[in-house]
Amino acid sequence: MSSSTSSSELPPIILYHYPFSPYARRIVWYLHLRGIPYTQCLQPHILPRPDLSSSLGIKYRRIPLLSIGRDVYLDTRLILSKLESLPLPISQPKLSAPAGSDDLALERLLSAYSIDGGLFSRAAQLLFSLDNPLLKDPKFLADRAEFATGGGAAGAKGAAVSREDMAALGPEALADLRDYCQLLETTVLADGRRWILKGNDKPGMADIEAVFVLYWVMGLPGALPKGMFNEEKFPRVWKWVERFRVAVGESKQTPAKKGESKVTTIKGDKASEMILGAEWNEKGESEVDTGEAIVQFHKLEKGTVVEVWPTDSGSGVAHRDVGRLVRLDAKEVVIENDKGLRIHAPRHGFRVKPSAQAVASSL
Numbered sequence: 001m002s003s004s005t006s007s008s009e010l011p012p013i014i015l016y017h018y019p020f021s022p023y024a025r026r027i028v029w030y031l032h033l034r035g036i037p038y039t040q041c042l043q044p045h046i047l048p049r050p051d052l053s054s055s056l057g058i059k060y061r062r063i064p065l066l067s068i069g070r071d072v073y074l075d076t077r078l079i080l081s082k083l084e085s086l087p088l089p090i091s092q093p094k095l096s097a098p099a100g101s102d103d104l105a106l107e108r109l110l111s112a113y114s115i116d117g118g119l120f121s122r123a124a125q126l127l128f129s130l131d132n133p134l135l136k137d138p139k140f141l142a143d144r145a146e147f148a149t150g151g152g153a154a155g156a157k158g159a160a161v162s163r164e165d166m167a168a169l170g171p172e173a174l175a176d177l178r179d180y181c182q183l184l185e186t187t188v189l190a191d192g193r194r195w196i197l198k199g200n201d202k203p204g205m206a207d208i209e210a211v212f213v214l215y216w217v218m219g220l221p222g223a224l225p226k227g228m229f230n231e232e233k234f235p236r237v238w239k240w241v242e243r244f245r246v247a248v249g250e251s252k253q254t255p256a257k258k259g260e261s262k263v264t265t266i267k268g269d270k271a272s273e274m275i276l277g278a279e280w281n282e283k284g285e286s287e288v289d290t291g292e293a294i295v296q297f298h299k300l301e302k303g304t305v306v307e308v309w310p311t312d313s314g315s316g317v318a319h320r321d322v323g324r325l326v327r328l329d330a331k332e333v334v335i336e337n338d339k340g341l342r343i344h345a346p347r348h349g350f351r352v353k354p355s356a357q358a359v360a361s362s363l
């Protein structure tokens with residue numbers, strides 16, 4: 001497609017999420033900032049999610065997921081990079097820093113710091129000290145215990161998540177979040193710029209990467225003690241977060257204009273009908289790169305039945321997607337599942353290996 005493709009020519013884009021998910025906000029903001037119309041299919045915050053498991057045969061248990069046509073993308077890092085590569089008109093410019101720039105390095109490092117570097121996990125530890133009804137809901141705690149342990153006996157007993165043990169981590173988490181505010185206040189934001197990247201007149205990907213954890217905890221009443229985190233201590237950070245809130249249409253003072261964010265909400269059966277009836281978003285030839293160490297290690301080929309799951313917590317043990325290998329390269333692994341859709345996962349943070357079921361049934 002040429003760069004003059006209009007958004008209406010894109011395959012349908014469907015976001016599966018629940019609005020209070022901080023990871024989902026990353027995608028919602030991106031779509032808003034770039035003016036990409038999309039459809040959302042709202043999901044419960046705990047399992048089961050039959051819209052995904054029964055209708056689409058997806059085992060991945062995290063939120064959000066994004067489908068573009070009949071391709072479904074897991075993990076916000078892959079989702080954002082796919083959205084960046086959509087062929088949109090110049091009037092909807094990309095949000096990432098230019099290839100090869102120092103700015104791109106900063107953007108990537110902010111992402112790694114927030115997601116892999118533990119800032120998000122630290123922020124999550126603050127939840128356990130809050131007087132929040134969700135954290136007293138036995139169904140929610142049992143669900144997240146399974147998430148933390150990967151299910152099975154330990155998960156059923158809820159061994160991994162004790163509210164008291166988690167609450168005890170709160171003070172350390174606060175110290176780390178304060179360090180982060182201090183870092184932003186005294187480095188990138190110190191010269192009074194409006195956005196994370198110098199000279200930018202609009203928020204970009206670097207802002208999304210830098211803000212999403214802070215934005216989340218700042219919105220949770222009681223999470224950040226007022227004496228430790230306030231506008232006097234971190235004036236530049238506070239103003240930048242507020243500017244961002246306005247830019248993404250979430251400020252009460254300056255709400256999004258009517259018609260500005262073109263979001264349609266649909267039910268799961270309609271969403272799966274749209275996905276399964278759509279064209280592939282990625283139509284080109286796909287290869288399994290024989291130069292990849294994992295391909296050599298497991299002797300993978302196109303069509304090998306594999307399992308794919310995230311490795312950053314135990315949650316994958318019970319939630320592995322199974323399908324025939326369509327593509328594997330340095331960036332992603334793509335499988336086609338038995339419902340006939342393609343599931344894309346990034347290589348980073350995900351594991352792929354021949355399916356135990358398939359190996360067993362061929363013996």
Ligand SMILES: N[C@@H](CCC(=O)N[C@@H](CS)C(=O)NCC(=O)O)C(=O)O
Pocket residue numbers: 021022023024045046047061062063064074075076077115147
């Ligand atoms: N690395 C993932 C993390 C996504 C994630 O942890 N999402 C949370 C919600 S904010 C989640 O799915 N929690 C468990 C659940 O909802 O079942 C990404 O970037 O998308």
